[in-house]
Ligand SMILES: Cc1cc2nc3c(=O)[nH]c(=O)nc-3n(C[C@H](O)[C@H](O)[C@H](O)COP(=O)(O)OP(=O)(O)OC[C@H]3O[C@@H](n4cnc5c(N)ncnc54)[C@H](O)[C@@H]3O)c2cc1C
């Protein structure tokens with residue numbers, strides 16, 4: 001095991017999404033030493049995979065870029081990517097954390113020139129685009145990745161592609177001898193900010209996700225609309241590449257349901273309202289959106305955003321829990337079946353594309369965190385004294401929008417600072 005220089009006055013932040021970045025920066029800018037661990041090859045989390053942010057509809061890149069710049073400029077934050085915590089032992093003010101580092105096969109000499117990607121032939125599913133397209137085995141995680149460094153996929157190791165990538169690199173950045181490493185870190189407090197994952201839509205059997213190519217999820221729709229996404233920002237349906245001008249959004253897909261997630265995911269109503277704007281933006285008056293909903297939860301300041309979408313004549317609302325989807329074999333169109341509860345009419349309505357507003361589940365449910373943590377029935381971390389010096393932040397604690405996730409991260413950073421300050425006082 002390798003030892004990393006850190007003390008019990010160091011704060012460990014696990015998860016490099018917007019919440020983890022915020023917690024790390026707040027603590028570091030208060031003068032604390034911070035280690036920020038991220039399991040993916042780059043920081044940014046799921047926010048970096050959004051096309052636009054509600055309520056202002058700006059691009060998430062601006063918010064992320066500011067944080068990246070602050071991280072680059074702060075020597076108190078040490079970032080480790082491709083890193084996962086395997087064990088936490090100890091107690092408040094004195095934790096020992098074991099970390100597994102996966103090999104990237106590319107070192108810090110990388111200038112992101114892209115020559116290695118040109119040289120290789122093999123491809124793997126593009127995780128950043130939720131597998132909607134493929135990427136070369138030598139790839140940049142995303143257009144605005146931090147660190148801005150390529151990755152060589154493990155599947156290339158031992159194949160001619162690995163040697164081709166190495167030969168193509170003028171900077172000596174490809175290191176095929178990299179191995180998995182295990183680190184042991186001593187820290188005083190932990191901020192757990194591992195965020196959320198979309199509920200597995202294939203489990204909602206009547207909606208046919210995985211069987212019908214023109215039924216996709218809300219997170220995939222974000223990637224379709226994004227100019228850096230698999231279709232360069234054109235809303236083309238996966239089944240046949242046809243423009244999807246008539247889009248259905250199905251709310252509560254896997255949420256508020258005893259058979260799936262019991263909780264309301266709180267964000268998916270706003271996400272669908274936002275996504276109707278994508279349809280209008282791309283197709284003007286030819287773009288039609290229909291939202292199938294039980295009730296719309298647009299809380300606080302989002303009420304105005306909801307009112308604006310309601311005023312768009314190209315957006316229709318149908319109060320109904322869709323019962324099932326079948327596929328029209330000739331057109332490939334999904335056909336939605338259900339009952340409109342406002343008039344008790346049965347419907348069988350055809351759309352070009354269906355977007356399932358899938359629920360948000362914790363990406364590491366509390367039972368899988370390698371430490372004893374108090375959680376709610378959905379696996380989100382609770383604020384509880386029994387957690388000692390381990391504090392949940394952002395979507396690891398609940399389904400939250402970015403604004404609330406950042407507030408939660410700031411609160412957790414403050415709690416972690418209090419712990420390491422007590423350690424410092426005791427040691428003085
Ligand atoms: C369809 C959709 C659209 C949305 N649109 C908006 C919007 O427009 N505006 C808005 O305010 N909110 C939006 N949201 C919500 C937004 O995505 C969240 O608020 C935000 O992602 C929360 O950030 P986070 O850092 O808490 O979690 P995440 O973004 O999930 O980041 C968590 C990070 O932790 C890392 N991680 C996970 N497990 C580990 C591990 N074991 N070890 C180390 N690292 C780990 C992950 O790789 C990730 O980088 C949307 C949500 C959905 C579902």
Ligand code: SF4
Nearest residue numbers: 110111113114116169
């Ligand atoms: S690994 Fe080498 S070839 Fe590939 S992007 Fe980095 S510097 Fe360029």
Ligand code: SF4
Nearest residue numbers: 252255265266268269
């Ligand atoms: S936010 Fe809306 S779509 Fe999401 S679970 Fe709650 S009510 Fe359903």
